Amino acid sequence: MHFSKRIQALQASPIRRLIPYSDEAKARGKKVYHLNIGQPDIRTPEVYFEAIRSFKAETIAYSASQGLPELREAISGYYHLWNIPYAPDDICVTNGGSEALSLAVQVICDPGDEILIPEPFYANYNTFAETALAHVVPIPTRAEEGFHLPPEQVIDELITPRTRAILISNPNNPTGTVCTPGELNTLAGLAKKYNLYLIADEVYREFTYDNDPFTSLGHLDNIRDRVVMVDSISKRYSACGARIGCLAIKNRDFIDQVLKLCQARLCVSTLEQVGATALYQKSSRQYMEDVNREYRARRDTLYSALMDIDGIVCSKPMGAFYIMAKLPVDNSEKFIIWMLQHFDIDGETMMGAPGSGFYAVPHRGLNEIRLAYVLNREALTKAAAILEAAIAAYPGRLEAIRA
Amino acid sequence: MHFSKRIQALQASPIRRLIPYSDEAKARGKKVYHLNIGQPDIRTPEVYFEAIRSFKAETIAYSASQGLPELREAISGYYHLWNIPYAPDDICVTNGGSEALSLAVQVICDPGDEILIPEPFYANYNTFAETALAHVVPIPTRAEEGFHLPPEQVIDELITPRTRAILISNPNNPTGTVCTPGELNTLAGLAKKYNLYLIADEVYREFTYDNDPFTSLGHLDNIRDRVVMVDSISKRYSACGARIGCLAIKNRDFIDQVLKLCQARLCVSTLEQVGATALYQKSSRQYMEDVNREYRARRDTLYSALMDIDGIVCSKPMGAFYIMAKLPVDNSEKFIIWMLQHFDIDGETMMGAPGSGFYAVPHRGLNEIRLAYVLNREALTKAAAILEAAIAAYPGRLEAIRA
Secondary structure: OOOOHHHHHOOOOOOHHHHHHHHHHHHOOOEEEEOOOOOOOOOOOHHHHHHHHOOOOOOOOOOOOOOOHHHHHHHHHHHHHOOOOOOHHHEEEEEHHHHHHHHHHHHHOOOOOEEEEEEOOOOHHHHHHHHOOOEEEEEEOOHHHOOOOOOHHHHHOOOOOOEEEEEEEOOOOOOOOOOOHHHHHHHHHHHHHHOOEEEEEOOOOOOEOOOOOOOOHHHOOOOHHHEEEEEEOOOOOOOHHHOEEEEEOOOHHHHHHHHHHHHHOOOOOHHHHHHHHHHHHHOOHHHHHHHHHHHHHHHHHHHHHHHOOOOOEOOOOOEOOEEEEEOOEOOHHHHHHHHHHHOOEOOEEEEOEEHHHHOOOOOOOOOEEEEEOOOOHHHHHHHHHHHHHHHHHOOOEOOOOOO | OOOOHHHHHOOOOOOHHHHHHHHHHHHOOOEEEEOOOOOOOOOOOHHHHHHHHOOOOOOOOOOOOOOOHHHHHHHHHHHHHOOOOOOHHHEEEEEHHHHHHHHHHHHHOOOOOEEEEEEOOOOHHHHHHHHOOOEEEEEEOOHHHOOOOOOHHHHHOOOOOOEEEEEEEOOOOOOOOOOOHHHHHHHHHHHHHHOOEEEEEOOOOOOEOOOOOOOOHHHOOOOHHHEEEEEEOOOOOOOHHHOEEEEEOOOHHHHHHHHHHHHHOOOOOHHHHHHHHHHHHHOOHHHHHHHHHHHHHHHHHHHHHHHOOOOOEOOOOOEOOEEEEEOOEOOHHHHHHHHHHHOOEOOEEEEOEEHHHHOOOOOOOOOEEEEEOOOOHHHHHHHHHHHHHHHHHOOOEOOOOOO
């Protein structure tokens, strides 16, 4: 049977393709510490469950394609607390941040158009682009520089007549890097100079751990009509399975284009929007502060454990809940599979995500690993000890790390 | 700012673009009988609410990209009751039937590829195709022939080297037509002859009102690897806002391709899948029979009321919950707007969907209207009386209907 060239060109998710190996390890009785996916163990606030349990309707009917008015109102209120002035009408509720990204690409790109993205980047960005037959053009960054952007000139030279947007994940998945106000201003200048959109994936906005206040692309007031904000409750309220996100932009024409696609898929789950409304309206500031403190402690725990391991290179991430580390191994995907198949301490092993999955350029990131600090500190400490012993025992260990 | 050609070429939903007129009518105190959208007033079975209220988890986590195993098991069981042999692994859970259709198009079509669809058709099919830069090629059908398929030769001549699939809605939205086994065999023969997929949108499977047992494309055992089944709980269990559907096919390679896209959007709402599982597992046969009887009575009520109106042409629909009728008016969209703005009986008016929105060919269906019999019989009777009086009073009334 025939398959489209488009679908054949897509890779299966590099994070999810290792799941059979971990399933097999677990079937053989091994315990696996999952640092490979961004699924937090933090509780979803009780207000979500209360709102859903007390929802009164006899019929689960379609809701508005743009999203429930009360949810858009609540999200708008949330943005205003961050001094980001999105009105309810500037917001489309989406099936997670994922759908917001797909919609943005469809509205902006025709086949052959290009989107610049700092590399390494969240692997599904490539799927969202390629499904629309647009291409990711990576902006190179380096672990040694904390994965910050290269000089403006380097980015400028990557821009072609087909470039339509620059997409940033800020705080960054997979690197944990938080853009400086200077970096955002550089991007804003390029966007104006070349008439580009800036797509801002800020689903980890609350997850920064150092003293500087977070600067959002939504704070820059002279480019509001070209900033496409992508957001989600998945990480903010530990509600990944609710699939509620949004796209926001101060640009009525853009929203009108997005709505054509939103209307075709009719609406987002009515009940999940009810739950999300409660999260935005009622979840306490204390919850966010407690979660932030917990992740900061986890970051410190994992980072200092990694620093004690011979041959690991990484810099302290300032946000999100990931560390991207270079390991002294030939190939981190092989190493992860080897750990699942052949290594354990007292029946326990660990799992990260292979770094190469976050690079568009072949052969980059082969000895890198993304570790998600979504488990409690005790579990992270054990996982790091397993990683250290595994590196020492691994047949493909390298004496010196490759640049 | 720049927008893609792709998005600029899309029309806003012809059904939803009249909503501002009805909002305005209601703001002026008019009551509007909504026969324009397929939102039933039937209650969602209580088992859905019970399952959701009793769901115990502290964290709303990601679920499997293919769908919860227990939901896929339950859907498989449902299909087996229909003698359609989909196993759990043949099924991908989707965000409503809408996402299943989008996924099917992406997997099958590259830009410029063609999908044959009997016309009139559900307007969003065009959006799903055009978003993937594929094109709908309409197969002409006529109200006078009950919107059944034309002779095989007519369809055969529409097939080109770029044709990849034939998509049918069966029972049909907007016409209510149910395909005969002979029509399905004709399509199966063409699919084999030209190596095409058959996309079967059977979300109204339970909604047939005459004596012949419903024949599904899933019943034809020699083309199972090329039938892409699209399904949904929206109409079956009156749960449109749950956004739970599925794609099913007896073709492992096809499922593997679909999963690449499912993995990129991570998963479908975990809680809605829990509710849907209960619907498939626990909803009674009695519920389905009661709902079917109610819709049959509504069809009979609306159809016989329409037959009493001078100058209306329609045939008795055999399934779904729509009637596509020709009105003796110059233009049904203008007529609907006129009713909302200028016509009422005791402060009440009615609304249908303009027929032209269901045609790809320009100027077709201009005097047709789709009426959804999703309201109770008393409301349908009132709506039909309003329609009759409105036609008599409408300045653009035609003496004889145009062919």
